[in-house]
């Protein structure tokens with residue numbers, strides 16, 4: 572089955588009970604047992620729910636894994652994965668990971684003795700130097716947020732396997748449509764389903780897929796024990812979103828290409844970050860591991876532009892956190908998504924106050940360009 576077909580016919584195709592083509596929302600907390608322990612595979616919705624299971628089967632198939640798990644948010648998914656580790660374990664992270672990942676590791680999981688290093692994972696030597704006897708895993712985000720840095724997944728998997736380290740990839744930006752880390756040997760892939768997978772800014776969700784049966788069992792145990800599951804209605808919304816992921820990603824990319832060319836040639840834009848630009852520093856890895864580039868673009872405004880005024884003039888780009896939906900969004904990472912990262916650390920990473928991140932939606936590219944062009948003009 573080709574990828575676009577799998578988005579629509581993967582997972583549980585129709586409801587086994589009624590034949591309903593759209594998997595019903597099984598809004599039930601519990602399920603009747605014929606006699607003690609004899610049931611149709613469902614007992615209690617924290618442990619398993621048919622609508623959630625349809626989504627979990629679908630994402631497992633899309634990521635070529637053994638089993639999928641749906642959580643109440645991307646952060647719940649990330650936290651559950653990090654619960655695979657114990658006090659004293661050390662984990663290596665990509666330095667410009669999602670701000671919430673940095674926060675949960677440094678402000679919550681540190682209380683439970685999880686050790687961490689945040690380093691430039693696009694440099695394999697830097698990773699090698701960071702591996703200690705307590706190191707248990709490498710957690711990658713590629714492309715990263717907001718600087719769209721890319722890590723060579725395959726060579727990190729090779730390194731990790733030599734040191735018997737688990738590899739985890741946050742695949743939110745690329746989506747399973749453009750990148751499949753498990754096919755490169757990664758152990759666990761995760762997503763904020765809130766973004767491209769949902770695609771309509773109407774659901775907060777997280778997904779995890781495990782490559783092995785052992786990890787699948789452990790993750791199910793953690794999901795059921797800690798309980799941050801995705802509800803049936805939100806599971807249904809995510810299934811519905813995923814059906815159109817292919818057409819959306821293709822169209823997002825068309826728009827992104829047009830807008831990147833416009834920004835790259837604009838005198839008020841100092842620098843553009845986009846994995847599809849052949850000037851991208853890791854373009855050769857992008858070509859190797861991604862089939863497409865997404866529609867997340869960051870750019871540095873020239874000093875003459877006042878960021879607040881620029882944002883106020885925009886009409887179609889909504890100032891909001893989040894990304895990957897049909898409507899174009901704009902944000903200032905230093906003040907919004909990455910505000911939880913200390914200013915000195917932001918400076919080291921290159922996340923300046925004039926760095927703008929856009930999530931290019933599915934509006935007509937001409938309208939989006941007109942909007943940006945108007946807002947980049949200085950008031951006379």
Ligand SMILES: *Cc1c(COP(=O)(O)O)cnc(C)c1O
Nearest residue numbers: 644645646669741743763765776
């Ligand atoms: C949004 C996001 C998360 C967190 O997901 P939530 O659904 O907001 O909890 C994690 N990683 C990346 C890359 C994200 O963009």
